[in-house]
Amino acid sequence: MAAPETVALLLALAREQLQHSSPTAALDARILLAHVLGKPESFLYTWPEHEPTEAQARQFHEWLERRCAGTPVAYLTGRQGFYGHEFLVSPDTLIPRPDTELLVEAALSLLPEQEPIRVADLGTGTGAVAISLALARPQWAVLALDFSMAALDVAERNVQRLGATNVQLRQSHWYRDLPGQYHALVSNPPYIEEGDVHLQQGDVRFEPRSALTAGPDGLDDIRALASGAPEHLLPQGWLLLEHGHDQGAAVRAILQQNGFHAVATRQDLGGRDRVTLGCWGGRQHAQ
Structure with missing residues (x-):
């Protein structure tokens, strides 16, 4: 028996x-x-x-x-923790990762807590970054954009589950349908090189390829975000971009070439370059 x-x-x-x-x-x-x-x-x-x-x-x-x-654990359970919240995930979205919490922390540290700040999250996926910002700062207005309607459906369910009433969702390919100007633009865009051997390893084998790769050097979308940001930033507004651990110098150069000031890179818990930010139209210093 x-x-x-x-x-x-x-x-x-x-x-x-x-x-x-x-x-x-x-x-x-x-x-x-x-x-x-x-x-x-x-x-x-x-x-x-x-x-x-x-x-x-x-x-x-x-x-x-x-x-x-x-198959990633998060795709099996349909859940993933991020910044103290539990998010629904699906194979239509990237799985939120701890390293991306630095993007949230950087935005929170740069912008006034009590003022009515406007933030746009470009390529929101599950909505993890946008919703985490909105829950931490209920007085802010956060717009979350994604080109994928399937991803936006997941983000909408997360907005409802977590009660992020100050988040709005919109379909857009980067800036194409982004209205108005903002105090900050944040993004965790695709930044892996096409043909990178790591795409055939681990969880990323199961994640949407369009949310991972961006041209031969992985920087195509970051270039597009940097060049298009000034039109959508208020004076002294910030652009914050997540990127690969070996791309810090290249992303700083891209932001500087597009006229950003106070350009700086922040490191993740492993001491690796992870988020680069820059200020538009005013010579502030990153905190």
């Missing part, structure tokens, strides 16, 4: 199966099983002898197979 499939047994099985395909096997196992059970991860430690239902065990085994094949 087979041993009952308890929480402890399922976790051990998952760790063994995932150890060769995921660098975070134990974490993946906990997230997937907790989600299947509809419980917090602490439940797994408290009740290791708990026996999931047959349907729950079947779902867990199915997800385990898909994770072993490379």
